[in-house]
Amino acid sequence: MKKIAMLGSGFIGRFYADSLQGYRNKDKIVSVYSRKADSAKKFAADYQVEHATDNMEAAISNADVDVVCIALPNHLHEEAVQLCCRHKKAVISTKPLGRTGEEAKRMLEAVESAGIFHGYLEDLVYTPKFLKAMETVRKGALGRILWAKSRETHPGPHSDWFWNIELAGGGCILDLGCHCVEIARNYIGKDIRPVEVMCWADTQVKPIDAEDHGIGLVKYENGAIGQFEVSWTFRGGMDLRDEVMGTEGTIWINSFLRTGFEMFTTGKSGDYVAEKAESNSGWLFPVGDELNELGYNHMFMDMFNAMEQGIQPKETFYDGYVVNCILDAAYKSAKTKQWEPVKLDIWRGKTGVGKDSHLTDYDADHYLVKEEVTHYGAKKWILKNKRTGKISERVE
Numbered sequence: 001m002k003k004i005a006m007l008g009s010g011f012i013g014r015f016y017a018d019s020l021q022g023y024r025n026k027d028k029i030v031s032v033y034s035r036k037a038d039s040a041k042k043f044a045a046d047y048q049v050e051h052a053t054d055n056m057e058a059a060i061s062n063a064d065v066d067v068v069c070i071a072l073p074n075h076l077h078e079e080a081v082q083l084c085c086r087h088k089k090a091v092i093s094t095k096p097l098g099r100t101g102e103e104a105k106r107m108l109e110a111v112e113s114a115g116i117f118h119g120y121l122e123d124l125v126y127t128p129k130f131l132k133a134m135e136t137v138r139k140g141a142l143g144r145i146l147w148a149k150s151r152e153t154h155p156g157p158h159s160d161w162f163w164n165i166e167l168a169g170g171g172c173i174l175d176l177g178c179h180c181v182e183i184a185r186n187y188i189g190k191d192i193r194p195v196e197v198m199c200w201a202d203t204q205v206k207p208i209d210a211e212d213h214g215i216g217l218v219k220y221e222n223g224a225i226g227q228f229e230v231s232w233t234f235r236g237g238m239d240l241r242d243e244v245m246g247t248e249g250t251i252w253i254n255s256f257l258r259t260g261f262e263m264f265t266t267g268k269s270g271d272y273v274a275e276k277a278e279s280n281s282g283w284l285f286p287v288g289d290e291l292n293e294l295g296y297n298h299m300f301m302d303m304f305n306a307m308e309q310g311i312q313p314k315e316t317f318y319d320g321y322v323v324n325c326i327l328d329a330a331y332k333s334a335k336t337k338q339w340e341p342v343k344l345d346i347w348r349g350k351t352g353v354g355k356d357s358h359l360t361d362y363d364a365d366h367y368l369v370k371e372e373v374t375h376y377g378a379k380k381w382i383l384k385n386k387r388t389g390k391i392s393e394r395v396e
């Protein structure tokens with residue numbers, strides 16, 4: 001059993017607490033920090049937490065605490081991590097790890113030199129659908145991954161600090177793009193180096209300094225392409241979708257708006273349907289078990305199992321750091337309108353990876369371009385002569 005200090009008693013702190021304590025779990029929150037003493041007390045009462053405080057260091061240094069869970073606004077992640085290092089407490093942090101690659105790098109270096117356990121809470125690479133998809137990709141069902149696209153769009157976040165570019169560090173690209181980038185990175189291969197980014201960003205609707213809409217392409221050293229589509233201006237709920245394309249197959253995942261649960265109501269029930277749902281009447285798309293569908297349960301299982309076994313979890317601060325560096329390049333590209341290199345001072349994956357051969361032999365003299373059976377029953381092979389380069393077709 002691990003004893004947890006929860007830093008933050010807001011939106012994600014409560015989702016985390018529901019996942020950690022809402023089932024027959026063995027881990028327990030023993031201390032909670034919130035900016036306001038009353039919020040900490042309320043959270044403590046709701047989740048039967050012994051110690052509630054408005055002093056962050058007091059929650060972290062509490063002698064009962066084994067591991068600290070950071071669920072604070074982005075500008076407080078680094079301060080919390082440095083305190084965990086000082087008190088030698090294992091730390092797991094919500095996303096994004098930092099507001100910039102520089103900030104994330106300092107956090108990564110701090111936890112590594114303190115020698116403490118660290119986990120990056122990227123829940124969307126732990127959803128049951130993602131885990132199953134990833135397993136089949138690993139077994140080769142899709143062949144070589146060529147393109148991995150991930151979209152997260154919704155009508156915008158729920159607290160003031162998100163809309164303040166200083167505190168949040170950016171707009172929807174940082175807030176939502178961090179999920180999409182890590183999803184694509186997992187499919188393409190976390191050991192494949194992201195090399196450059198092209199990004200469009202704009203503030204189309206909201207009266208803010210940051211972007212409320214962005215689309216980006218992340219090029220990987222092996223020729224694969226990642227794509228993110230993010231927005232705080234989308235209407236109609238929370239759209240979480242992934243598409244992966246490989247040489248042998250395709251996966252399409254709709255994680256939230258279409259989970260197979262469709263319902264019509266005139267509105268005679270409570271207000272809550274699902275995260276960021278904009279309506280509680282008409283045709284609705286509820287989500288059976290949000291904690292599970294959003295990956296929180298499997299994420300904490302990985303974190304706590306890894307901690308007990310003395311190994312690294314699937315997602316560490318290093319992953320959070322790589323994601324931040326990719327997003328730094330996206331912000332730069334949105335300004336320069338050029339492909340911008342991903343600056344990674346720390347890189348632990350492969351280097352010098354070229355594009356895999358994409359040629360399939362048809363016979364000794366030809367490569368196969370395409371094979372198809374037509375609607376009129378003909379079997380056709382499009383071929384390329386290996387020596388002359390001439391394209392021809394064979395019909396049977």
Ligand SMILES: NC(=O)c1ccc[n+]([C@@H]2O[C@H](COP(=O)([O-])OP(=O)(O)OC[C@H]3O[C@@H](n4cnc5c(N)ncnc54)[C@H](O)[C@@H]3O)[C@@H](O)[C@H]2O)c1
Pocket residue numbers: 007008009010011012013033034035036039071072073074076094095096121122123159160161175
């Ligand atoms: N799916 C996800 O992984 C996911 C979803 C939502 C939010 N998050 C992340 O969780 C973190 C917290 O977001 P949230 O949605 O819970 O925010 P929130 O505003 O709902 O809660 C923030 C908490 O931090 C505390 N706090 C301490 N100092 C504060 C300060 N100076 N300003 C504001 N709050 C302060 C508040 O008391 C509150 O308990 C962010 O880093 C966010 O990106 C992750």
